[in-house]
Amino acid sequence: MSVPALRIRGLRKAFPKVVAVDGVDLEVARGEVFGLLGPNGAGKTTTLEIIEGLTTADAGEIEILGLTWEKAGQEIRSRIGVQLQSTSLFNKITPREALDLYGSYYPKCRTSKDLLQLVQLEDKADAYHITLSGGQQQRLALALALVNDPELVFLDEPTTGLDPQARRSLWDVVRRMKGEGRTVVLTTHYMDEAEALCDRLSIMDHGQVIATGTPASLIADLELPSVVELTFEGAAPDPAAFAARLGQAVEPRADLWELPTPDPKALLPRLLEAAEAAAVPFQQVHIRRATLEDVFLHRTGRSLRE
C-alpha cells in the first residue's frame, strides 16, 4: 500500500471569468475518507471533475491509484466510482435497470440486488427514476458509484438538498464503504458532515487549499478551541461597546454573541459580571468546543454559509 489512492500536485484551472482551481495539492491514503470542505464556488467540484476526467486541467499532475489519465484512462475509469453533483438519468429507467446497465460497462460488477439492498432501495427497484424522491435518487446515484466494486469512490456533495433523516442514512452508506476498505473522497459544505465522516480533510476557499488535517487537529490548531455563546430572545444587540469594556472579541450572530476563547473557565466569571453591570438582556450561556465552522471563520473571516 505504498502507492497513495490519490496524489495531486499544482492543479490549476481557469475559466474565462474566474480561476476555479488555483494550485491545489492533495494526497489521499488508501482506506481513508477524505473531505473537501468549503463554501459554494470554492472550487471543490471543479477539482473533483478534473480528477474524474470530466474536465481537463490547465496545469498540474494527477495520479489516481498510481495511474495517470494520459496513460491508463480506461483502467482508471474501471477502478473508480463516481457520484456526480447531480446525476441525471433517463426519466423512465428503473433503479434495477440502471444498475444492471451501468454494471455491464465494467469488467467487474456487483449485482443490482446487493446494491439495492445496500442503499435500501429494494422496494423502489422497479419504479421509474422520475418518480423517486430526491433522497432516493441520491441513494441510487451512490449505488451507481459502487456498481463496479471500485477501490476509490468520489462523492460530490452527496447530501445537498436532503432532509436530516435522508442525510443520516447516506452517512451510513459512506461509513459502510469505508468498512469495505474503499477510499472515499467527498466534497461538502456542511461542516457537521465533514466532522462526522472524514478521517482527514482539506478546507478550500477561492480555489486554494487553506488548511489540511484531521478534524480534531484542525480545531486544536485554532488558538481558541472553545466558544462561549450568549443567546438572546430575538435579534442580538450590537456588541461593540460591550466588547471594548470586556477586552475580548465578541462576534454577533443572528440571535447570539460568540466569544472565542482559549480558556472558558477564566472568561466566564468576568463575562457574567460585565454582562450584569451593562444590563445585557441575554437568555442563556453555552460553552461549546470550536467546530470546523469556527476554523473556516478564523481562517477566512467569513462563515461557510455566506
Added chain:
Amino acid sequence: MLLWRQFVMEWRLYSRDRVAMFWTFAFPVVLLLGFGTIFRDGGGPKLSVVRVQSPVPTPRDAALDQALKDLHLQVQSLPKDEAEARWSRGETAAQLEPEGEGYRLRLNSYLMAQAGATAGLVNQAWLVAQARLSGAPEPQRIPAQVESPGHKRSTNYASFLLPGLLGLNLVSMGLFSVGMVNVSYREKGKFRRLAVTPLPKWIFLLGQVLHRLTVTVVQAAILLLVGRLVFGIQNQGSFLDLLLIMTLGTGCFMAFGFALSGFAETSEGYAAISNLVFFPLMMLSGVYFTLDAAPAWLQRAVAVMPLAPFIRTLRAVFNDGAGLAGHGLGLLIVLAWALAAFALAVRRFRWA
C-alpha cells in the same frame, strides 16, 4: 454483447414514451392518407384557369371555351369583379381575360410552375379555336405520356408519393429528431454519468443508430401496409432490396444527425445547423427540379451528394421493380457518406 444490451435498453426506454412513439409511427401514415386522398383520382395536381366572362359573349368566346374543355383544362368561369377578388386573394395561378379583339393571360408570379404549364395549354386551345373558326384544318398535337425512368405508367399518383414520403421521413428523422434529441440530452447532462464509465463512445452511438434503424424499418412497414390496404399501392421490386436501401439510407442520415450534433452547443444552435444542411441537401438533390441550368461545377458536386442516389434507387425499386444492379454507384455513394458521417460523429461526440 455490450452493443446488444445498449440496443435493447434503447428500445425499452423508447417504448415507454408512448406518445412520442405513437406519433413517430402515425405521422408518415397521416401524410400518406392526406396526400393520397387529395390526389386520389389519377395523375397528380390538376391545372386550372380562371376565365373572366366577356360582357357580351361572342362566337369566338364559345369556340375558345370549347377548345379549353377539349384539352381537359379545368375552367372556372367568373364575372370580372369576382375573378379580380380571387386574384387578389392569391388563389389564382392563371387568369384568362378578354382584351380588345383578343385575350390576355395573367400569370401568378408566386405559382409559376402551374401558371406556366397552364399558359401553354391555353395557347394550344386558342390555336385550336382559331382554326375551327376559320374552317382551317385543326392543328395536330404531339401525343405525350407520363412514364417513370423505369418505363412504368402507373396512373396512381399516390404510388409515386410513397417512396418520397419514406425517404423524406427518414431524412427528417435523422437530421432533426435524432440529432436534436442528442443535443438536448447532452444539454440536460444525461450523458455525463456515462462519461465516467469505460463505455466506448462508438458503442453508445452505434446502439442509437441501430435502434433508430429498426424504428425506421417498422415505420416503413406500417406505411407500406397502409398504402397497400387503402390505396392498393404495391412494391414493384423485391422487399429485400427495399430493406437494404432503407438500411443504408437510415444509417447515412442518422449518422449525419449525430455528426451535426457534435458541432452544436445548444438545441437552438442545432436547429440552425441542421437547417443549413437540410435545405441545400433537399434543393440540390434533383428530386424536386432538375439542375440542368446550374453551373457545371455545382452539378458535379451535387452528383456525389447522398440524397439523390438514395431517392432514385428507392423509386426505381419500389415503383419500377428494378434490381440493385444498375444502382451500384449510387448505393456506394450513400455507403461512403454513412461511414464518413459515423466516423465524424464518433470523433466529435462529447458526453458533456
